[in-house]
Amino acid sequence: MEVTVDDERLDAMFAALADRTRRDIVARLSEGEATVGELAAPYAMSLQAVSQHIGVLERCGLVSRSRHRQTRPCRLEPQALEAAVSWIEESRRAWADRVDRLEAHLARLQEGYQR
Amino acid sequence: MEVTVDDERLDAMFAALADRTRRDIVARLSEGEATVGELAAPYAMSLQAVSQHIGVLERCGLVSRSRHRQTRPCRLEPQALEAAVSWIEESRRAWADRVDRLEAHLARLQEGYQR
DNA sequence: GACTTAGTCAAGCAGATGCTTTATCAAGCT
DNA sequence: AGCTTGATAAAGCATCTGCTTGACTAAGTC
DSSP states (O other), rough: OOOOHHHHHHHHHHHHHTHHHHHHHHHHHTOOOEEHHHHTTTTTSHHHHHHHHHHHHTTTTSSEEOOBBBOOOEEEHHHHHHHHHHHHHHHHHHHHHHHHHHHHHHHHHHHHHHH | OOOOOOOOHHHHHHHTTTTTHHHHHHHHHHOOEEEEEHTTTTTOOHHHHHHHHHHHHHTTEEEOOOOTTTTOEEEEEEHHHHHHHHHHHHHHHHHHHHHHHHHHHHHHHHHHHHO
């Protein structure tokens, strides 16, 4: 049974992860919630830029923002990462299967020659 | 021990996978080698465009092109996919650990109240 | 040698992306 | 009410991307 994830979602997800700053933010959030300001602090770029990066992560479902007083705490939505992993795993598995079949085939040929 | 993959490589890899046509090509190649022309056939776009897509996949190490007569057979280099998977898995694992710790903590609190 | 096949190279263009700056808003502080 | 803090909104700009077309090359066919 295949887990079919729609293409647009994968587009957005991989595109989101294609930026170092955003991968950094995801890694940071995997250690726990953080506000936009906290996430922005380590970077040379403006708070607005980081807020935009978080927007990208939010739009593809990897991160969600809530409110607490004036701050906007962000947290990871890891089931979204699942979609990306499963696509990659599926392709890799298909390739591995193919290599296995090929090797098995070659092994049978080899056996044939030796007999 | 961490498998540290350099950021530029991950940038290129996720960017490569952020395109539906390129993911299609990877999926197709996971079923076996194919020439540029064979890969291009299903698409409305020009052969040149597909060749450029393959170039992107090649530059990030996911695909390699060889030569056979006038054709350029392409094949998947699946150990490259490993880098992407391991980055994602690592972040997800960190998040899962954190959730587990949190739940364990809450469980202990709960126990405390009931005693 | 001329023609076809399979593909690359290169220039150009419309639209997306990553940042900036300025302006604005909502919550808390005095 | 006015000021500060934490953040979003919007406009602008340089660069990158995905595609196109036209020109070229290498290998095989007539």
